[in-house]
Amino acid sequence: MKTHLTDVGTFIREQREKSAMSLRKLADQAGISNPYLSQIERGLRRPSADILKSIARALSISVETLYERAGLLDGIPRSGVISAIEADPALTTSQKRALTEIYQSFVNDTQKEESP
């Protein structure tokens, strides 16, 4: 996790430098204190998701990118159906489980048919 923390700080500094922004300018635009931004970039502090969100916005990059760097989101293999099932608020937990199992059995059946 510390590895990820270093990554997000380093990544933020890189993006900031690519944008030719001073630390104070980015901090102002992100609405956070510049000492804190400095600490974040150097890996001395582990910012909350809110802070990352503010920084992402100020840097015009996606918040998901920063969350991934910070280890808050997984870099996603787009497995699609299963992810969508899990994310769907219209389904109960047991329905999700049932749907996932049905999906898996379908996929297994289809692959068995294709094997010979």
Next chain:
Amino acid sequence: MKTHLTDVGTFIREQREKSAMSLRKLADQAGISNPYLSQIERGLRRPSADILKSIARALSISVETLYERAGLLDGIPRSGVISAIEADPALTTSQKRALTEIYQSFVNDTQKEESP
């Protein structure tokens, strides 16, 4: 933001109750203290993304769902499950039709239960 905070806590409690889990059981599985989980559910504390991640995993729901409820990610239009089914090359046409119908019946069941 306080609105979102209440939402994520309420949502977590709903999901927990749907799973017929005690507060202590969920806390244990999530690896957090049960008093803290209680505070989160009641909106007395605003958990970090790490904590939300742990809870999502223990509840078998996507972390994105919780982040959205917490205001950490923007809501994505939930076209999800049906689109994912249609796009999945691992499914035959008839399997897609069947899965979609099952999904629809689940969604209709869930909404009917919530109406009264």
Next chain:
DNA sequence: AACTACTGCTTGCATTTGCAAGCACTTTGC
């Protein structure tokens, strides 16, 4: 009744987060 197990919550506290005040250094303009 007493005891055990389970449930959700209260509370004090250690640690972490994020900030304000200010420092030291560098660059710019006169």
Next chain:
DNA sequence: GCAAAGTGCTTGCAAATGCAAGCAGTAGTT
């Protein structure tokens, strides 16, 4: 050269997070 402006960082502190110890209530068993 000097003053002003700009730069990134140090440090002490308030507030927030997350926890451990424990309480009060409920249910089940002897």
